[in-house]
Amino acid sequence: MIPTKHPEDSTWRLIRRLGYAGLIPFVFLALCLWLVGPELHPYVALSMQGYGAVIVSFLGGIHWGVGFRNALITPQAPSIHFTWGVVPTLLAWVGVMMPAFAGLPLLGFILIGCYVMDRRTWPAAGLAPWLPMRLQLTIVASLSCFLAAGAT
Secondary structure (H helix, E strand, O other): OOOOOOOOOHHHHHHHHHHHHHHHHHHHHHHHHOEEEEEEEEHHHHHHHHHHHHHHHHHHHHHHHHHHHHHHHOOOOOOOOHHHHHHHHHHHHHHHHOOHHHHHHHHHHHHHHHHHHHHOHHHHHHOOOHHHHHHHHHHHHHHHHHHHOOOO
């Protein structure tokens, strides 16, 4: 189902603003990891891992929403959204439990994996217009995780 509203209506603008604002903690915390002293470093690293895990879980949750919407439309809706929807959360949990030098790159790769899955499944759900923004968000968020890992 393709969105019927023009991409510049107020809802689309709000979604874009919120999406890009969600990058602020990624960039800020990655920068902080390069600047803070050793006494704050573990706390900033854990904050970065926690935020990354929350965002990854959010991306998985989107698939549950798409799956529920599809199930209302047709009883034979593909179950991939429900199955995939839990995978990012489980992987993100592992990323938070790991030391930052390993957990942050894992979270970066999970973010990329989420984009790849969205690229495969969103067009059939009518969400293709959002993929360019998703790519931009993924690039900045995953690069932030990789750069933050370099500071640990």
